[in-house]
Every structure is written in structure tokens, then in C-alpha cells.
Amino acid sequence: MKNKFLTILLVLVFAFSPLSTALAKSENGKINWNKKHGTPEFISGQLTNASNESAEEVLYKYLDNSKDKFKFGKGNAKEAFKITSKKIDKLGYTNIKLQQVYKGIPVFGSTQAAHIDKNGVLTSISGAVIPNLDKHDKLKLDKKINKNEAIKKAQEDLTFEPEYEVKPEADLVVYYHENEARYAYLVNLNFLYPEPGNWNYFIDAVTGELINKYNNLKYGKPTKKPTSGEDTVGTGTGVLGDTKEINTLLSNSIYYLVDRTRGDGIETYNANNRTRLPGSLWADSDNVLNDSNDRAAVDAHHYAGLTYDYYLNRFSRNSFDNKGSLIKATVHYSRSYNNAFWNGQQIVFGDGDGVTFTELSGSLDVIAHEITHAVTEHTADLIYYNESGALNEAMSDIFGTAVEFAFNNNPDWLIGEDIYTPADPNDAMRSMADPTKYGDPDHYDDRYVGTADNGGVHWNSGIINKAAYLISEGGRHYGVTVSGIGIDKMTEIFYRALTQHFTASSTFSQARAALVQSAVELYGANSAEVQAVNDAFDSVGVN
Ligand code: L5Q
Ligand code: ZN
Ligand code: CA
Ligand code: CA
Numbered sequence: 001m002k003n004k005f006l007t008i009l010l011v012l013v014f015a016f017s018p019l020s021t022a023l024a025k026s027e028n029g030k031i032n033w034n035k036k037h038g039t040p041e042f043i044s045g046q047l048t049n050a051s052n053e054s055a056e057e058v059l060y061k062y063l064d065n066s067k068d069k070f071k072f073g074k075g076n077a078k079e080a081f082k083i084t085s086k087k088i089d090k091l092g093y094t095n096i097k098l099q100q101v102y103k104g105i106p107v108f109g110s111t112q113a114a115h116i117d118k119n120g121v122l123t124s125i126s127g128a129v130i131p132n133l134d135k136h137d138k139l140k141l142d143k144k145i146n147k148n149e150a151i152k153k154a155q156e157d158l159t160f161e162p163e164y165e166v167k168p169e170a171d172l173v174v175y176y177h178e179n180e181a182r183y184a185y186l187v188n189l190n191f192l193y194p195e196p197g198n199w200n201y202f203i204d205a206v207t208g209e210l211i212n213k214y215n216n217l218k219y220g221k222p223t224k225k226p227t228s229g230e231d232t233v234g235t236g237t238g239v240l241g242d243t244k245e246i247n248t249l250l251s252n253s254i255y256y257l258v259d260r261t262r263g264d265g266i267e268t269y270n271a272n273n274r275t276r277l278p279g280s281l282w283a284d285s286d287n288v289l290n291d292s293n294d295r296a297a298v299d300a301h302h303y304a305g306l307t308y309d310y311y312l313n314r315f316s317r318n319s320f321d322n323k324g325s326l327i328k329a330t331v332h333y334s335r336s337y338n339n340a341f342w343n344g345q346q347i348v349f350g351d352g353d354g355v356t357f358t359e360l361s362g363s364l365d366v367i368a369h370e371i372t373h374a375v376t377e378h379t380a381d382l383i384y385y386n387e388s389g390a391l392n393e394a395m396s397d398i399f400g401t402a403v404e405f406a407f408n409n410n411p412d413w414l415i416g417e418d419i420y421t422p423a424d425p426n427d428a429m430r431s432m433a434d435p436t437k438y439g440d441p442d443h444y445d446d447r448y449v450g451t452a453d454n455g456g457v458h459w460n461s462g463i464i465n466k467a468a469y470l471i472s473e474g475g476r477h478y479g480v481t482v483s484g485i486g487i488d489k490m491t492e493i494f495y496r497a498l499t500q501h502f503t504a505s506s507t508f509s510q511a512r513a514a515l516v517q518s519a520v521e522l523y524g525a526n527s528a529e530v531q532a533v534n535d536a537f538d539s540v541g542v543n
Contacts, residue, residue: 031069032513034128039071041128042513044520051120055094056083059114062122071131072100080129081112090316091521092118095500101174102133108173108186108202109383109505115521124517126510127503130176138182139174143205150185153208154201162191165277165343175202177211184211190344192275198343214385214454218342218373218392225267225281226251231260236289236298239362240418244302248287257282257301262308263324268301271333271348278330278346296331300349300361304329307368310403311375315495320374327371331361340366342373356421363418364409369400380502387507389457394464395498397432402491413469432469435462442466443478444508444541463508463540468494470536480539485532493518493533512537 029045051058063070063077072080081098088094093115100110112127133139145153147170155168168189175184183205190198202211229251236246247259247266257268258281271279282297289298304327311317318324328346337350340360347370349361360366373396376382382392397415405411410418414428421427431437440462441447447463448456470477471493474484493515501514515533523529537543 032509037128037131039129039131040069040125041507041510042124042126042517044124044513044517047122047125049121053120055086055096055116055120058116058120058122059096059098059125062125070129072129073102073132073134082106084111089496089500093123093500093521098127100129102139102181105172105174105183107133107181108175108184109388110176111381111503111505113380113501113503115500115517123521124501126501126506126514126517128505128510130174130181133174133181136181138180138206141183141206143172143183145185145203145205145208147185149208150201150203150205151187153203153210154187154189154199154213157201157210157213158189158199160194162189162197163193164189164191165345166190170203172205173202175211177202182206182211188216192277192343196275196341196343196348216344216384218370218377218384218396226254226256226258229256229258232287234284234287234289236302237295238299238302239295239359244298246289246298246301247305248284250287255284255287257284257297259301259305262305262312262327263319264326266301266304266308266327266329268297268304269328269330270297271330273332273335273351275334277333277343277348278328279332293332296349296351296359296361299359300329300331300347300367303361303364303367304347304371306364306407306409307371307403310368310399310406311371314406314491315499317375320371321378329361329367331359340370342370342377344377347371347374352419354422357416358419358422360416360419363416363420364407365397365400365404365414366416366419367400368403369396369415372396372399375399376498379499380506381504382502382506383504384454384457386455386457387460388505389454390460391464391502391506391508391511393457393461394468395494397430397461397465398468398491398494401432402487405487413473430458430462430465432462432465433473435466440465442540463542464511467536467540467542470539471532474532477536477539478541480535482532482535482539483528485529489523489529492522493529496522508542512542 029043029047031040032042034041048062060077082101084099085097096114098112100107110130114125115123117123150170151168170185170187173186184202187201198217200216201213229249232248232250234246234248248255249258259266268282269278270282330348333348333350336353338357340349352358376395382388413433416429420429435442440459448459470482472487472490474482496518497514519530519533
């Protein structure tokens with residue numbers, strides 16, 4: 001009973017503390033206010049007194065005591081926020097994720113992330129609450145249409161009849177759009193034929209009106225599968241002609257691209273230039289994959305393995321969901337398809353048309369970019385639209401590049417250099433060191449504010465990419481000097497922010513606060529690492 005003394009001590013401490021509740025100590029906290037909602041979007045500091053109550057209690061009591069700030073309306077914090085996850089990290093912080101709800105219905109995109117330290121002190125909370133929902137007239141209306149009617153409304157907006165990969169679904173949400181909150185059905189339409197789509201539609205639950213839509217496809221019929229066999233190692237030739245080892249599975253005298261050495265496995269499939277997914281599990285007769293048709297599969301399989309190893313070795317993350325989930329990759333998707341994507345279930349690579357792109361799985365940064373979309377979806381779940389969407393893209397470019405550096409695979413701060421315009425060996429799709437080289441902004445004042453590309457997700461990512469580059473490598477940008485801290489520390493900070501502090505609707509400004517907080521937790525408030533993050537974000541004009 002070595003804890004007995006500690007227990008007695010804690011009881012004594014609490015008996016003599018003025019109140020054993022989590023007192024709001026807002027005077028100790030630094031608050032960033034959200035301009036749109038007038039609620040805090042990021043607070044850090046010693047926000048409560050030490051407590052031996054559960055982290056949930058500490059958080060809920062703090063929110064109840066700070067109701068005037070968070071403006072979550074009638075009822076207490078427990079009614080306004082549902083806990084969606086609770087994890088303890090390597091620094092001893094308890095990370096709690098909340099979903100704002102109104103009368104039990106989730107408020108789309110309004111997620112919050114809170115940290116409680118070892119002493120039961122709340123040290124940060126991020127994510128802007130949508131305030132005063134009980135004052136929104138449209139939420140006083142009763143929903144009139146049902147799920148099927150909502151799905152029908154969304155389907156009517158398509159100009160074709162798709163073949164669905166996932167049965168269309170509708171979930172009731174509270175949707176805040178153009179200064180109004182209302183009940184809406186979030187309808188997801190996921191299909192590949194006649195073109196790939198993973199559309200999210202917001203259909204007014206009262207009027208049936210289409211409020212908004214965006215494609216959640218992150219660019220970037222199951223076959224018979226062996227269930228037993230022997231794990232083997234084959235050799236293969238990659239897209240660029242290099243030779244490498246690949247983990248395979250020998251079953252009934254056929255070698256399959258099944259790697260059972262990593263989590264629940266990595267499987268590579270062949271779409272055979274069609275658009276059905278995943279296609280057929282890649283099969284080979286002799287474990288030597290040296291045919292020109294094999295190259296895309298060899299690289300997809302090998303590079304997905306490296307990406308798995310990166311996340312496991314660097315961050316103890318077991319696959320994209322940290323539960324070891326099977327990674328499925330499909331190559332030879334469609335014909336001359338100039339892209340790669342994560343569709344919510346698996347990664348997919350086109351062959352390129354041979355001019356703009358060659359086989360897209362040939363670039364380690366592209367594979368790691370796509371798998372990182374899956375990591376993001378299972379952590380912050382950054383909405384793939386506007387600033388949160390550009391942050392989502394930047395995470396994929398940053399970790400795509402980090403994986404290239406980790407394996408010393410011709411590392412650089414370019415994206416897709418290995419597979420972009422095969423006739424020109426010197427260019428790339430994007431540059432993190434100088435986004436403007438390929439037309440992307442490197443300062444917030446130059447951000448794209450239109451609606452193309454989901455609100456410029458692949459363009460405005462340049463602003464965050466540039467900041468990440470400067471944090472790592474240092475440099476002078478728009479008159480601000482950043483002292484670099486190296487890629488390992490830079491990625492530690494981004495990984496922590498992505499998995500613990502970012503929320504679904506994080507903006508660039510919120511991302512800065514989350515990254516600074518992560519750097520404080522990892523390296524200390526007065527560290528050079530915190531300075532680098534602040535300087536880099538100053539230099540790209542994000543406050
Ligand atoms: C992109 C993923 C990648 N695709 N950039 C449009 O602009 C559009 C898509 C992309 F893997 F090919 F890089 O990043
Ligand atoms: Zn992407
Ligand atoms: Ca690269
Ligand atoms: Ca090129």
C-alpha cells in the first residue's frame with residue numbers, strides 16, 4: 001500500500017483548500033477570442049486550481065464557472081458538451097475532446113480540445129463555441145423532413161446517378177452557416193462511378209433547402225482474399241527503376257501484396273484502370289515484381305510500409321487510427337488519372353497521363369501525404385474546406401515531407417517532385433520552402449478567399465507550409481527572422497497540435513495558438529522552440 005501516504009496527503013490538501021471544485025482562474029489565462037462568435041477560441045494557462053477530481057469534472061466545472069465567456073446557453077456544461085474521447089499522453093496530460101451539442105444534437109464542426117495536467121489543473125482549451133444557440137429562431141422550428149427526404153434532396157443536386165461505395169446516410173446536426181444556426185441533415189454521398197465523390201450536403205431539416213455542400217474527397221467489389229499463408233519477402237522494381245524489398249504473403253503458391261508485419265496489415269490492390277475499389281488484391285507468381293505494370297504496386301506497398309513505420313517509431317502511433325487498422329492501397333486507378341486520394345476508407349493512386357504525372361505512388365511524400373489525411377481524419381478531423389481544409393492539406397504536406405526526411409529518400413521541401421512532369425526533373429507540384437514558386441501564397445495577406453478548390457485548400461496550405469519550413473530550417477521572411485529548430489522538433493510540435501489541440505474548425509490563427517501551446521508543453525514557455533513558432537507565424541502574417 002505505497003499509495004496510502006499519498007492518498008492521505010491528498011485528502012489533507014483538499015480538506016484545507018478553500019473549495020475542492022475547479023475554480024475558474026481566468027486571470028491566469030491567456031485568451032484568444034474568436035471574432036466571428038465572440039467566444040474564446042484558445043485559452044491557456046493555469047486555468048483551475050489543483051484538484052484530485054476526475055479530468056472530466058475539472059473541465060465541466062471550469063466551463064460551468066466560465067459560462068459567461070463560453071455562452072453555451074441554458075443548461076450546464078454537461079448538457080452542452082459531450083465527451084468524445086479522453087486520452088493520457090506521454091507528458092501526463094489528459095486530453096479530452098468535446099463535441100458541442102444542442103438539445104443532444106451535435107453542432108457541426110464545433111469540437112473542443114482540453115488539457116488537464118498531472119495535478120488536475122486545466123491548462124488549455126481550444127475550439128470556439130457557437131454561442132447562444134437558444135436565441136436562434138430557426139432552432140425553435142420542428143424538423144419537418146426525414147432522413148430519406150434529405151438524402152433525396154442531395155441526390156437531386158447530382159447531375160448523374162452514381163454507383164455508391166457506401167450507402168447514403170443522413171445525420172441530424174445543428175449547422176451554423178452565414179450567421180444562422182438551424183437543424184440540418186448532413187448527407188454523405190460516397191461514390192466512384194462515374195467520377196469519384198465523397199460529398200457532404202447540408203439539407204435544411206425544416207424546409208429541405210440545400211444550404212451548402214463540399215467534396216470531402218481528399219486528393220491527393222472486394223475480391224477473394226487469402227486468409228492464411230506464409231509471410232515472405234519479395235523483391236520489386238519501383239516507379240523510378242529502383243529495387244526494393246516488399247513484404248508479401250504466400251498462399252496456395254501465389255504471392256500477394258499483403259504485409260502482415262505492420263499492425264493489421266498493408267494490402268495493395270490493382271484497379272486495372274477501372275474505378276471500382278479496392279480492385280483485386282495484387283497477386284504475383286514468383287515474388288519478383290519486376291514487370292513495368294508492377295512498379296506502381298511495388299512503391300505503393302513499400303512506401304505505405306515506411307509511412308506506417310514513421311508514425312509508429314516517431315509517435316508510437318499504430319496506423320492511421322492508432323488502432324492498427326489495415327492500410328489499403330489501390331494502384332492503376334482509372335485511366336491516365338492525374339491524382340491520388342484518401343476516400344475515407346483507403347488510399348488510391350492514378351497512373352498519371354505520362355505528361356503531367358507519372359504513376360503517383362512513385363513519390364514517398366505523396367503516399368505519406370495521403371495516409372496523413374487518414375491520420376487527420378482520425379484526430380482533429382479538420383473540415384476539408386476554407387482555412388481548416390488548408391490546414392488539413394498542410395498537415396499532409398508537412399508529414400509527407402517528414403517521412404521523406406526520416407528515410408533519407410532524396411529529401412527536400414518539395415511535394416511530388418518524383419512523379420510530377422516526368423520530362424522536367426527539376427520541378428514539383430508544390431514547394432514548402434517557397435510556395436510562390438508554384439503560385440501558392442506564402443503570406444496571409446495573399447490568401448485565396450474564393451470558393452474554388454474547396455476554398456483554396458491546396459493553395460492556402462502554402463502559408464502553413466512556409467511557416468513549418470521556417471520553424472524547421474529558419475530564415476528571413478517579410479523582414480522577420482526565424483531561428484530554425486530542425487525538422488524533428490518541428491514535426492513533434494505539429495503532431496502534438498494535430499492530435500491534441502486542433503479542432504474540426506481550426507483556423508490559421510487557432511492553429512498558431514495550438515502550435516505555441518504544443519511547443520510550450522514539449523519544450524517550456526521560454527524555449528527557443530516556442531520563439532520559432534511565434535516568429536514563423538509572425539512572418540507569414542498569421543496572428
Ligand atoms: C493534390 C494529392 C497528390 N493531390 N493538389 C486539385 O491539387 C489538387 C489535388 C492536389 F497526392 F497528388 F499530391 O495534392
Ligand atoms: Zn491532400
Ligand atoms: Ca518531396
Ligand atoms: Ca518534373
